[in-house]
Amino acid sequence: MEIIEFLRARVIDEKDRARYASEAHPTDSSWWAFTEPLTQGHYQATRRAFRHIDKHSPRQVIAECAAKTRIINVIEKQGQQLDPINACLVRCLAAPYQDHPDYREEWAPGM
Template identity: 35%
Template sequence: MTNELITFIRARLDEDEQIARAASPGPWHTDAEAQEVTAVDGISVCDVFALSNNQLRATAHHIARHDPARVLAEVDAKRRILALDETASSWTKGTAGATAGYAHAILSDTLRLLALPYADHPDYREEWRP
């Protein structure tokens, strides 16, 4: 399960990175009325629509907060977690006892949690749900 789960997570991170790199560069900002989100180069990323002014502002700020620069930073951080996970996993191979079992459980939980945001993906397996 672990290798398949790692492969799944890596594929999703690759997709996230590809989409972020194709988008207008970050950081993104909202205009004074929070009706438009613009990229660092001043290009309009999107016009925001909502049913109320509060919802409009919240939507615009949410979009701006999750700009490509942030997505790329999150992808990098998650890849580093995978690398740490793989390093720690190699340390526990061949180790017996409660410590190895505990370490394996933590590593398994970490992978499941990294995959959870992608639970709506068709390749996600329910057996991976934490």
């Protein structure tokens, strides 16, 4: 598996998980809700946590997957031999998936 194939497969995985989550809990972007009263001390931390969760809602993840797919498509048009900038970009896009069993160490971005 080459890096572009690897990236495309990971993006599809992310999109599928987000779609499943969206279908399992269909709502607008504010898909979370407070289910129990909060004490004043826990309010700020809980509010920050819920903002983080909302930022990574299924709708947001699907939008990010669409953007990644567009980037991959543009880079893929370049052909097998990537220029240094696109090679670095592809490696950076793959870096978050370094724990995946198909990830290769040679794909690590050189900084």
